[in-house]
Amino acid sequence: MEKIPILKMGKLLLVTIQVDLYDRLAEALEADLVQMINKTGAQGVLIDISAVSIIDSFMGRIIGNIATMSKILDAETVVVGMQPAVAITLIELGLPLTGVYSALNVEKGMSLLQGKINLKETGFIPEDDGDTE
Amino acid sequence: MEKIPILKMGKLLLVTIQVDLYDRLAEALEADLVQMINKTGAQGVLIDISAVSIIDSFMGRIIGNIATMSKILDAETVVVGMQPAVAITLIELGLPLTGVYSALNVEKGMSLLQGKINLKETGFIPEDDGDTE
Structure with missing residues (x-):
């Protein structure tokens, strides 16, 4: 099984990394992902x-x-x-993953992305828009 | 990496199988999954x-x-x-996966499960489950 599946869920794509990424697999993942974003119009x-x-x-x-x-x-x-331990290693390696958001688990990640998509589409994060009008 | 991650998404759990399941890994997955269902109260x-x-x-x-x-x-x-090809092989092996539902992709699977959960909770499938704009 030489392929990391990319799952489409609404406007998001989910990739679960379970195996060691070697050169070719990583390249294939990058190529698949950009194609998938292009094809599906995914925003996260x-x-x-x-x-x-x-x-x-x-x-x-x-x-x-x-x-x-x-x-x-x-x-x-x-x-x-x-x-x-991975977070510690990344910092020790000098890779603070700039430009990458992070979240504790998938649910939190999804709501973070959903918030960003809403922000982009409407210009504001919908709460209970009550007082300011 | 000797563990298949189980992702919690609302009332559902998602498992992506990317590696060959050998004995111990399969056992670990089964054990993890039942524990996770028990802990999270997942319904699908x-x-x-x-x-x-x-x-x-x-x-x-x-x-x-x-x-x-x-x-x-x-x-x-x-x-x-x-x-x-996998579907063909399963039938040739005499494993029609009875008791297992199937869907073409994650999105369809999620809506199938969501429908089943709604059916169980309310006794009917709502036509439009209140998506906020």
């Missing part, structure tokens, strides 16, 4: 890395690349489920 | 097998087991993203 990408217990500079860079590519195609990227 | 399980291009009787049986376990814990299972 969720990358779940809860199964990733060891991260290296290569994988860190790939995540950064994906975020940058998505951004150019007008989709925000949120990394979810990062294990504490 | 989505198993995405779009990355699975070759299926054997072991994996077929595991999917059947998961569905049966979930059913006992009052959660329905939907298998999504099955490749045509």
Whole structure:
């Protein structure tokens, strides 16, 4: 199984990383993802890395690349489920993942992205628009 | 990475199978999933097998087991993203996956499960489940 599936959920795409990303797999993921954003008009990408217990500079860079590519195609990227040790390693590697949002789990990531999409579409985050009119 | 992540999304759990399931991994997945259903009170399980291009009787049986376990814990299972060749193989293996619902993709699987959950809770499927604008 040499392919990381990209799941479409409404305006979002979900990618779950469960295997070590080697060169070709990472390239294929990047290519698939940009194609999928283009095809579906997705406005957000969720990358779940809860199964990733060891991260290296290569994988860190790939995540950064994906975020940058998505951004150019007008989709925000949120990394979810990062294990504490992975966060420590990323900082020690000097990869603070700039331009990548993060959230504790998929649900929080989805609501973060949903908020950003609403903000982009309507110009404001809908709350109970009561007093200011 | 010896663990298949289970993502909680509202009342549903999502499992993406990307690697070959061997004995121990399959057992761990079953155990994790029943624990997760128990902990979260999830009412539906989505198993995405779009990355699975070759299926054997072991994996077929595991999917059947998961569905049966979930059913006992009052959660329905939907298998999504099955490749045509996999469907053919399952039938040739004599594994028609009884008790498992299936859907073409995650979105359709989610709406199928949502319909079932609504049906269980209210006794009828609402025509338009109040999407806010």
